[in-house]
Amino acid sequence: MKSKGVLLVISGFAGTGKGTLVKALLDRYDNYALSVSATTRQPREGEQEGVHYFYKTKEEFQKMIEQGELVEYARYVGNYYGTPRAYVEEQLQKGKDVILEIEIQGALKIKERFPDTLLLFLLPPDADTLEARLKGRGSETEDVIAQRLARAVEESQYIDQYDYLIINDVLETCVETTHQIIQAEHFRTYRNVEFLESMKKDLSRFVCH
Amino acid sequence: MKSKGVLLVISGFAGTGKGTLVKALLDRYDNYALSVSATTRQPREGEQEGVHYFYKTKEEFQKMIEQGELVEYARYVGNYYGTPRAYVEEQLQKGKDVILEIEIQGALKIKERFPDTLLLFLLPPDADTLEARLKGRGSETEDVIAQRLARAVEESQYIDQYDYLIINDVLETCVETTHQIIQAEHFRTYRNVEFLESMKKDLSRFVCH
Numbered sequence: 322m323k324s325k326g327v328l329l330v331i332s333g334f335a336g337t338g339k340g341t342l343v344k345a346l347l348d349r350y351d352n353y354a355l356s357v358s359a360t361t362r363q364p365r366e367g368e369q370e371g372v373h374y375f376y377k378t379k380e381e382f383q384k385m386i387e388q389g390e391l392v393e394y395a396r397y398v399g400n401y402y403g404t405p406r407a408y409v410e411e412q413l414q415k416g417k418d419v420i421l422e423i424e425i426q427g428a429l430k431i432k433e434r435f436p437d438t439l440l441l442f443l444l445p446p447d448a449d450t451l452e453a454r455l456k457g458r459g460s461e462t463e464d465v466i467a468q469r470l471a472r473a474v475e476e477s478q479y480i481d482q483y484d485y486l487i488i489n490d491v492l493e494t495c496v497e498t499t500h501q502i503i504q505a506e507h508f509r510t511y512r513n514v515e516f517l518e519s520m521k522k523d524l525s526r527f528v529c530h
Numbered sequence: 531m532k533s534k535g536v537l538l539v540i541s542g543f544a545g546t547g548k549g550t551l552v553k554a555l556l557d558r559y560d561n562y563a564l565s566v567s568a569t570t571r572q573p574r575e576g577e578q579e580g581v582h583y584f585y586k587t588k589e590e591f592q593k594m595i596e597q598g599e600l601v602e603y604a605r606y607v608g609n610y611y612g613t614p615r616a617y618v619e620e621q622l623q624k625g626k627d628v629i630l631e632i633e634i635q636g637a638l639k640i641k642e643r644f645p646d647t648l649l650l651f652l653l654p655p656d657a658d659t660l661e662a663r664l665k666g667r668g669s670e671t672e673d674v675i676a677q678r679l680a681r682a683v684e685e686s687q688y689i690d691q692y693d694y695l696i697i698n699d700v701l702e703t704c705v706e707t708t709h710q711i712i713q714a715e716h717f718r719t720y721r722n723v724e725f726l727e728s729m730k731k732d733l734s735r736f737v738c739h
Contacts, residue, residue: 442719448732470736477730485717486726498717505714508694508707510651517695521686523657527679 326413333443334473354417362400442483535622542652543682545664563626571609651692
């Protein structure tokens with residue numbers, strides 16, 4: 322029984338450690354591939370084409386939309402962000418579990434279009450921890466932190482549409498739990514329809530005549 | 531985040547090793563409780579009250595049905611078999627994952643009544659292996675073996691209503707996979723509604739006014 326890869330989304334509030342979790346999954350296990358987004362925003366210092374993003378002009382991005390080359394896309398603060406379809410499909414066919422680290426709206430759009438997508442939401446153990454982590458970064462102003470927390474409140478209204486909740490308290494436990502949830506998903510009956518059909522066919526020679 | 535126990539059913543064709551799998555889960559991990567069925571059939575040699583079954587008269591069993599004390603029940607070959615509700619609920623409340631080792635019809639009835647029930651179906655790697663295992667037991671006549679195989683064919687029509695398929699090829703792998711699937715289930719969003727609600731409430735103090 323070898324199912325196709327699982328397409329999965331990891332979302333979470335700013336400051337819950339999505340990036341760290343995704344990096345740990347990619348480093349430790351060889352079954353994951355990270356989907357790289359396309360964007361029209363300018364590369365920041367240190368960012369690399371094809372690693373952090375595929376950088377596109379607005380015209381190129383528009384063409385990708387028109388030709389159906391994006392699984393989902395959205396516009397934030399004047400820039401487009403999207404998930405290129407070709408890479409995702411290629412990796413799934415190879416049996417890789419493809420991770421999308423995207424926002425809630427994109428996640429829900431993907432789930433609507435591809436109901437087999439596994440939606441995971443990463444949560445802090447409690448609100449205090451979230452606040453402390455955002456402040457602890459030391460890189461944002463009070464205002465930005467307040468905005469992020471307000472956004473978390475807003476985002477929390479959509480969490481019940483996610484399949485699983487994962488708490489990032491101890492990172493080690495969180496990585497293992499996430500991996501376990503994704504691996505269990507491979508055994509879902511609807512992901513093994515071909516195997517089941519061939520088993521039924523195989524068994525049918527035992528029918529009493 | 532501590533969810534209630536998971537109610538789960540392990541079904542499978544005769545000869546796929548359900549009993550061995552269930553025993554291994556109970557022996558190795560402390561989070562499982564096995565539901566003991568009530569039956570009107572006579573105890574066989576070596577069987578113990580409260581371990582293999584709760585033995586009931588037809589009148590007692592009928593009373594249990596009338597008083598809603600059974601989660602499900604069915605009649606086979608003139609005898610009643612059923613799952614007593616009290617023990618199941620008590621164990622789930624304690625946080626135990628309760629295993630029911632029951633037939634497909636009972637499993638589907640339970641799923642209808644309690645949609646959160648996790649249905650696992652144990653399969654042999656292929657039809658040849660199933661036949662070989664049944665013959666290898668050496669305890670059944672050719673006729674009985676043919677009947678069991680025919681029954682497997684019949685049962686296979688219902689497997690797609692199960693949540694997960696587990697292959698019993700190497701027992702060790704099978705036990706671990708089953709445990710992993712059941713543990714992942716605890717993180718389902720709908721099993722953690724209380725936690726999610728308290729998180730939302732906790733976060734609401736960050737709302738911008």
